[in-house]
Amino acid sequence: MTLASPQSATPAELPELGLLDTYSQQQLRRLGFTTVGYGLVRETKKGGPHGFVDETTRLVAQQTLLSLQPTWLNLNMNPSTGSGGTCYGDSGGPHFLGGMTSNLLVSLTVTGDAMCRATDKTYRLDTPSAQEFLSRFGLVPAP
Numbered sequence: 001m002t003l004a005s006p007q008s009a010t011p012a013e014l015p016e017l018g019l020l021d022t023y024s025q026q027q028l029r030r031l032g033f034t035t036v037g038y039g040l041v042r043e044t045k046k047g048g049p050h051g052f053v054d055e056t057t058r059l060v061a062q063q064t065l066l067s068l069q070p071t072w073l074n075l076n077m078n079p080s081t082g083s084g085g086t087c088y089g090d091s092g093g094p095h096f097l098g099g100m101t102s103n104l105l106v107s108l109t110v111t112g113d114a115m116c117r118a119t120d121k122t123y124r125l126d127t128p129s130a131q132e133f134l135s136r137f138g139l140v141p142a143p
Contacts, residue, residue, distance in 0.1 A: 010103065012094065012105040014104075017128065020097075020126050021126075025065060025067070028068060031097060032099065033064070035061050035084065035090075035096075036060050059084075060084075061077070062100075063075040063084060070127070071124060071127055072110075072121055072124065073122045074120070074122075075095065075122060077119065085120045092108055095108065106126060109122055110123045
């Protein structure tokens with residue numbers, strides 16, 4: 001695809017080492033997370049796997065924290081509690097700390113529950129292993 005006119009984009013910011021550990025879990029719940037993806041979406045709260053639809057447009061959802069683990073960030077994606085989330089096809093997609101205008105990319109989609117309506121497990125980008133990998137490409141933020 002060729003764009004009709006030149007476009008500009010601001011690259012996402014990456015977190016410093018240990019950034020998420022500087023917040024309490026209450027603060028992280030209050031800040032929330034924004035996820036972006038192109039994968040499947042759930043058309044309704046019911047219907048098991050038959051409730052999924054193939055979505056080709058970018059979708060954005062707000063999520064709240066379930067738990068902060070040493071490597072993982074577990075996020076709520078239960079529509080009954082007002083949280084959105086990711087689904088099949090969203091793996092590797094971004095999770096930004098904060099609301100819709102946030103540019104701070106703190107984790108990537110890894111997996112979730114089979115019905116895409118409870119737990120979203122994401123890989124933290126502020127860990128030593130993630131930062132070591134990112135440093136190979138010159139992507140680690142300066143402390």
